[in-house]
Amino acid sequence: MKVALIGLGNMGRPMAQNLLRAGHQLTVYNRTRSRADGLAGATIAASASDAARAADVLLTIVADDAALQQVLYQGGALHALPPGALHVSQSTISVELSRRLAQEHAARGQRYVAAPVLGRPEAAAAAKLFVLAAGDAVDISRCEPIFSAIGQRTFRIAAEPAQANVVKLGLNFLVMAMLESLGEVFALVRKHGIPAAQFLEIATGTAFDLPIYKNYGGLIAGEEFLPAGFRMQLGLKDARLVLQAAEGAAAPMAIASLVRDHYLSGVARGMNELDWSAIAKVVAQDAGLK
Amino acid sequence: MKVALIGLGNMGRPMAQNLLRAGHQLTVYNRTRSRADGLAGATIAASASDAARAADVLLTIVADDAALQQVLYQGGALHALPPGALHVSQSTISVELSRRLAQEHAARGQRYVAAPVLGRPEAAAAAKLFVLAAGDAVDISRCEPIFSAIGQRTFRIAAEPAQANVVKLGLNFLVMAMLESLGEVFALVRKHGIPAAQFLEIATGTAFDLPIYKNYGGLIAGEEFLPAGFRMQLGLKDARLVLQAAEGAAAPMAIASLVRDHYLSGVARGMNELDWSAIAKVVAQDAGLK
Amino acid sequence: MKVALIGLGNMGRPMAQNLLRAGHQLTVYNRTRSRADGLAGATIAASASDAARAADVLLTIVADDAALQQVLYQGGALHALPPGALHVSQSTISVELSRRLAQEHAARGQRYVAAPVLGRPEAAAAAKLFVLAAGDAVDISRCEPIFSAIGQRTFRIAAEPAQANVVKLGLNFLVMAMLESLGEVFALVRKHGIPAAQFLEIATGTAFDLPIYKNYGGLIAGEEFLPAGFRMQLGLKDARLVLQAAEGAAAPMAIASLVRDHYLSGVARGMNELDWSAIAKVVAQDAGLK
């Protein structure tokens, strides 16, 4: 099985390394070619369409809808992918684009699975991602050797690919809601004279004994927003995708709306490059905290 | 050390049982006397003031500010408590009332510790509560035999009693925020055709592998809002206390505001008696779900 | 008819002047006695209870619930007011306090009308206030010579006094909502390069041709928040009263919640002394504007 991977960013590059380690025959492509340096054993394609043309399975893991459309349309990968070959979209993209891709691949006799991944870059490096896969069961089974090389567990969600994107956005929303709520409660306790770190120790020592609370809570309490694991600009993008998915299904999500507004305010205050957990800094400033 | 306990509700009664089991000499009082039936070994006081008069340490664990004021003022416990004796307030009350009690006890030469507890009635029965204690360090040390009889761990928070109440409200806020966010994300996925239980399995199988998410998530996914572990009416009360504490410190808490509004809407729709996790039902109805 | 007026603030003093001009026999009381200087023809009472004792009709116009309770309870006015005499409460107070006063006055054989007034200090000076009166119809009729001396029009709302307070809070809410919405739309257009004043001219030249939009819009566009006609601290108080009234009736008011949060943030940022229209400055700062 010939595998191609387009997108060698913070997530894609460690995924490529794990695929090579697992012995896959891998072709890679990235707009900035130097990102492919040192990927021993990989074939480096000259273009997105070249990568797609030679693939049985084409993985894409890029930043957003625009980047994926660039690869598929302007970059020609959609047209170049052979009939019967499988596109596995692993980016966090909109439900709408995922639906459109399902139609376009079907129209060309190509296969399509949406399999966004959950985890930070360190989890990608450790092959500990969670894979959220939706699509035809046979197609997903074809991907098992790939998914097991990059992740610790695969969830099979549904036959309709876009439902995997809904689930991914839903999980990202839960993280955002957690970040915002930590920001609010830290502002409350700090203004009452209680250090955020002390409150966090109590919270994670009782009902919220969970790495995601500990890790993000620690970053926020220590105000360590640089370097960003996931930039606020991307947090804003994800909030927008959540709200679009919610609007598409006529489901109001009040926390998602206010998170979007706080990210927007963060961007307006010049925090784009901070980690998305810096939404707590927006909330702290609104409470008059430095 | 003579211990008195006022309040034999869902939390107070199992706490009394555990104190008796640990060998404490215990006097109890409850407005509805029958709640004291079967507490073998306890002395049953005829009034709140009688309970207080005989105590070295007076524990109070009642529903809200109004109930505690009823016990202390109209019920005479404040006046009856001997100088040097210690009042340990374990209810979830307002920061403002806790501050006032600190002053009033000090003016009478009495001691005061705020030690609200964290945990559902089952945790109280299993002596697995968390105790959040603030006050004079010597006073808290005096209470160690009591706290170890009812709880699994005591957190010493600060010298100012009301700060324990702030922390308790902060933790309750985190739970509310979690309930609201589960409600929103379940509405999102359900309207996209994905069962809430399936999404919950993924969330708790990945980043949110925590009993509080599993338990509440399961209740919400299964729409099991009766019998209420903690009634929506009390959830609304807690949201109000959080917002009062936030207003007192000039800290806006946007999620707390919207949670309050959703609880208010739940009450307006006749859901007072449902569990506070039924805030998710309010959100589901707003999305047109049954 | 002997009239007493307690409270000679920005509103009460011009009201007293207009009552004197209209020929009323007037006794006044204010905590800071110098506020009574120059009220030619008025008798100056030494205390709130002295003012109440001599009155057929006692008007009170003070800052908030606490001030009114100070006058009535600690100040003794409630006890001193003769049976059959009428208390006309013209302050913006809570629905709850107004209900309690109705009971307490009835228990003492005194009469009670709630008649909050609408208008800024300039309107009070020009005897152009609107009076929102609720209570017994005969009692309100007794007040007609008073109301016509201070206002341009009296609305008779209902037999239950507290309903006038609900209406007053409702009107104040509409003003707050207008201020917040002007703040948001000005941020939007300014960030698109359109001056706030230009947008305001279009808005008031088309669908929003109303003094309240013009006046407040002009203050906001010109950032003229000092001197405050009505301080932000009082805006926050009113937002709180609106939310309390809403909670009492189980009516969620989402704009009221967010307005409260924005006022709270304004106070946290040190804007307490600015005019309440400076809520627009909070919104502008959140958008990264200076």
Place this chain on the structure above:
Amino acid sequence: MKVALIGLGNMGRPMAQNLLRAGHQLTVYNRTRSRADGLAGATIAASASDAARAADVLLTIVADDAALQQVLYQGGALHALPPGALHVSQSTISVELSRRLAQEHAARGQRYVAAPVLGRPEAAAAAKLFVLAAGDAVDISRCEPIFSAIGQRTFRIAAEPAQANVVKLGLNFLVMAMLESLGEVFALVRKHGIPAAQFLEIATGTAFDLPIYKNYGGLIAGEEFLPAGFRMQLGLKDARLVLQAAEGAAAPMAIASLVRDHYLSGVARGMNELDWSAIAKVVAQDAGLK
């Protein structure tokens, strides 16, 4: 000057009639041809491109971005419009699309003015619209005979066409904010036993003496949401456009976010076809009112 008008909906048809009345030489096109029946004196084009080809000035007044793109791209009007001819876009469209049209027309040597109109269909029939025009000053001057035939006043906003779209969205936002705030205050007073109509009479008899408050307030108080002057589905669309414009400029608009969520909930509850003032019905239901 040969004028073409594409779009004969609730707004476009009365505008066409007024143009004919004013003696303009007019060609019209509408997807549903029967909407052109009875427009005596108008030439009916067979296609959008035919309408554009013959025009010195092409007016478009359609429902949304999608409809305008349909006319211009698939319908061929963009390609058919002669160099030097002027496109006057009068629809409420996104700021983004307006910016793109400015570029595309410039690239083809065509002129472009954004001139959205303000007013309900009755105002269009009475030639009482307000025209919000932005673009080259000479181009706007060319349009004066057109604008004076359809409207009562033209505002010249800026040289950049999209700024007129920003202003239009800003004004629509003010209306939405007003509708939501009326909904909230009516819920408050109704739940306190005060009829909405009585409160409205007081509000419009005092500070809010404005047709837009009276008219919409009357519709809401009387629950007259059918027939819709402007459907909730369109209100949702406009809220989305406001939020997009706000996001594009990094300006959080909290009322716009909650209005969007309430419209979304209204749609989820099956109210799409009601007038957009029925946002007040959503709010009333949330307060437990029928």
